[in-house]
Amino acid sequence: MICILLVAGHGTVLETQIKNDDTGLYSHLAGVPKALLPGTGGKKILDFWWETVNMRQLFTEVYLVTNADKYKYYERWATANDFPVENVVNDGSTTLADRLGAVADLELVIRSRKLQDDIVVIAGDMLCADQNFDIAQVIRFFRSEPGEVIIYYELEESEKSSSRGIVEVCRDTHRITRFLEKPQEGLTSSRLASVVFYCIQRDTLSYLSDFLNLQPQATDRSFGRFWEWLINEKRLDVFGMKLPTGFQLIGQVGLSDYTRWLTHYSTKQQETPAKPITCRSFARVGLMGNPSDGFNGKTIAMSICNFWAEVTLVESQTLVLVPHPLNDPTEFGSLQDLFCISRKEGYLGGLRLLQATCKKFYQFCSKQGIALTKQNFTLKYDTNIPRQVGLAGSSAIVSATLKCLMKFYNITDDDLPKSIRANFILNVETEELFITAGLQDRVVQVYEGLVYMDFSKKLMEEQGHGSYVSMDMSGLPPFWLAYLSDPSDSGRIHSNIRQRWLSGEPLVVEAMKTFAELTDQARTALQDKDWRRLAQLMDQNFELRRSVYTDECLGPGNLKMVQLARQFGSAVKLPGSGGAVVGLCLDEARLVEMRQAFQEAGCVFCVITPYDPVGRRDVVSQIGDQL
Numbered sequence: 001m002i003c004i005l006l007v008a009g010h011g012t013v014l015e016t017q018i019k020n021d022d023t024g025l026y027s028h029l030a031g032v033p034k035a036l037l038p039g040t041g042g043k044k045i046l047d048f049w050w051e052t053v054n055m056r057q058l059f060t061e062v063y064l065v066t067n068a069d070k071y072k073y074y075e076r077w078a079t080a081n082d083f084p085v086e087n088v089v090n091d092g093s094t095t096l097a098d099r100l101g102a103v104a105d106l107e108l109v110i111r112s113r114k115l116q117d118d119i120v121v122i123a124g125d126m127l128c129a130d131q132n133f134d135i136a137q138v139i140r141f142f143r144s145e146p147g148e149v150i151i152y153y154e155l156e157e158s159e160k161s162s163s164r165g166i167v168e169v170c171r172d173t174h175r176i177t178r179f180l181e182k183p184q185e186g187l188t189s190s191r192l193a194s195v196v197f198y199c200i201q202r203d204t205l206s207y208l209s210d211f212l213n214l215q216p217q218a219t220d221r222s223f224g225r226f227w228e229w230l231i232n233e234k235r236l237d238v239f240g241m242k243l244p245t246g247f248q249l250i251g252q253v254g255l256s257d258y259t260r261w262l263t264h265y266s267t268k269q270q271e272t273p274a275k276p277i278t279c280r281s282f283a284r285v286g287l288m289g290n291p292s293d294g295f296n297g298k299t300i301a302m303s304i305c306n307f308w309a310e311v312t313l314v315e316s317q318t319l320v321l322v323p324h325p326l327n328d329p330t331e332f333g334s335l336q337d338l339f340c341i342s343r344k345e346g347y348l349g350g351l352r353l354l355q356a357t358c359k360k361f362y363q364f365c366s367k368q369g370i371a372l373t374k375q376n377f378t379l380k381y382d383t384n385i386p387r388q389v390g391l392a393g394s395s396a397i398v399s400a401t402l403k404c405l406m407k408f409y410n411i412t413d414d415d416l417p418k419s420i421r422a423n424f425i426l427n428v429e430t431e432e433l434f435i436t437a438g439l440q441d442r443v444v445q446v447y448e449g450l451v452y453m454d455f456s457k458k459l460m461e462e463q464g465h466g467s468y469v470s471m472d473m474s475g476l477p478p479f480w481l482a483y484l485s486d487p488s489d490s491g492r493i494h495s496n497i498r499q500r501w502l503s504g505e506p507l508v509v510e511a512m513k514t515f516a517e518l519t520d521q522a523r524t525a526l527q528d529k530d531w532r533r534l535a536q537l538m539d540q541n542f543e544l545r546r547s548v549y550t551d552e553c554l555g556p557g558n559l560k561m562v563q564l565a566r567q568f569g570s571a572v573k574l575p576g577s578g579g580a581v582v583g584l585c586l587d588e589a590r591l592v593e594m595r596q597a598f599q600e601a602g603c604v605f606c607v608i609t610p611y612d613p614v615g616r617r618d619v620v621s622q623i624g625d626q627l
Contacts, residue, residue, distance in 0.1 A: 001058060010069070017254050019031075032073065048128065062084075128247055133243060151194070153246050165180070166180045168180075168188060179194070204236070279400045285304055292515035307384050307391060320377075321351055373409065389484060394429060420464070439453070447613075449611065453466055479610075481582050482606075518541055538571040564594075
């Protein structure tokens with residue numbers, strides 16, 4: 001592959017303003033081409049691009065195309081920066097009036113040097129907001145797509161779409177469906193701007209001369225016009241890759257633009273140390289319908305403030321994943337200590353979750369055409385979610401890690417929508433770590449609050465995700481939670497149900513349909529604030545689950561907690577895969593008595609504090625306060 005840096009523009013506005021500046025601050029820059037003006041950290045703008053593309057494992061050759069007026073400047077730069085002088089191509093133009101045009105400059109170097117390979121074209125005189133992006137990731141994306149690739153970014157609020165080449169991109173295929181060169185107001189709603197950063201296949205290079213034959217005027221030989229013709233008229237497959245950062249000093253700019261952005265980036269570099277990014281994801285309780293989320297059913301689940309996982313990311317020189325002192329132990333007091341910890345906690349802590357999430361995140365962004373910056377970080381986590389009691393502790397760590405990564409790399413909700421984010425978290429656990437799981441936990445941890453979820457087969461097949469609706473959380477009754485202090489692996493409760501469901505066993509198939517019906521009834525009860533009806537449905541949910549999974553699979557610990565709750569007239573069910581129970585007791589006095597009974601039975605008991613994302617507040621009942 002060959003890289004071509006274009007610096008043949010005639011920056012008349014910037015050069016003129018530097019020349020006429022009365023302050024004398026920029027007199028030493030008179031006549032210096034834009035690409036060789038000082039950038040940040042003492043480097044010239046072109047230095048950054050040369051460092052980025054000077055990679056023999058990616059590019060066999062790198063060429064620089066300039067004009068006759070500035071050729072000597074670039075020749076001197078080449079000798080000083082170990083750039084092959086013979087690869088500096090002079091297009092012969094000396095003024096803006098006799099310029100060839102950007103497409104003609106590209107065609108010149110391809111024709112004169114007889115280049116017959118895929119090429120990367122970059123404008124070497126624009127300033128990138130983040131100077132650490134991974135060009136190797138761009139090349140990998142180009143290799144994976146059957147066409148050309150255009151780099152684009154989302155315009156800042158101050159930038160007008162009428163000053164840029166605007167692309168409309170299909171979210172699913174990443175194909176650019178339309179290219180608009182400096183469109184008038186109202187012609188498109190897209191705010192995605194193309195820059196001169198392209199990957200072009202060798203078989204497409206012949207279109208350059210075809211285009212030039214159609215455009216005799218240099219003013220029409222811009223890349224914007226070329227892509228309009230190639231995409232809108234010739235209907236060639238061209239794909240977009242998003243860079244989650246901006247570009248500045250594009251095209252004709254003035255001295256004020258240069259000084260403003262130079263100050264901005266210089267100040268940004270001096271901002272040390274970087275502030276840590278801390279994100280939290282909450283535990284959840286399944287109130288209705290679980291475990292039908294893995295069987296095209298419907299569920300209602302709720303985020304709770306009582307327990308959470310918290311992940312902190314801070315920029316660092318190398319990428320570091322910090323083991324948790326409790327959950328990822330490497331030192332033990334004795335062999336007996338190792339035995340006890342391993343028996344109770346298992347062998348797998350949270351470190352694998354961080355690593356799998358990072359790996360999947362990079363893979364996702366590469367596939368989705370998002371070019372990440374080459375920044376390293378240190379990740380550490382903490383969690384108070386009880387392990388192995390089915391409160392979604394693993395997915396909470398993955399969810400919080402993903403939040404941190406999205407903030408660090410400026411990945412927006414448009415890049416990774418909430419509905420797809422839940423799928424991502426599930427895939428981290430099922431595909432990378434082979435954890436048995438369904439979508440419910442990941443959905444409620446992404447959307448937060450009280451969420452109704454429909455995972456019907458039709459929805460999942462047509463749109464790749466279910467239908468998720470956030471529900472009103474005002475005036476909720478006092479739900480409670482109890483869990484075993486010494487639980488077994490909650491994953492065992494899934495048993496062989498999936499195999500039985502896939503084989504079409506009537507008992508299991510009908511049960512999953514009934515779970516969905518109960519969920520719809522519970523949704524109505526919640527909307528009507530009919531708590532007695534909701535309590536009845538919770539009991540029905542557990543009995544249905546019990547009939548399908550059997551007592552042997554549910555285990556004596558879970559059954560004991562259910563029986564204990566029913567002694568006090570409370571509705572009760574499993575909130576997850578096992579090891580805990582969630583209930584609803586409308587009698588305040590009996591709720592207090594039940595709490596004492598659970599504690600005496602060796603269980604941990606608490607009144608649930610729901611998490612409401614709308615007001616970012618804890619929803620606490622009066623009874624919960626008194627307890």
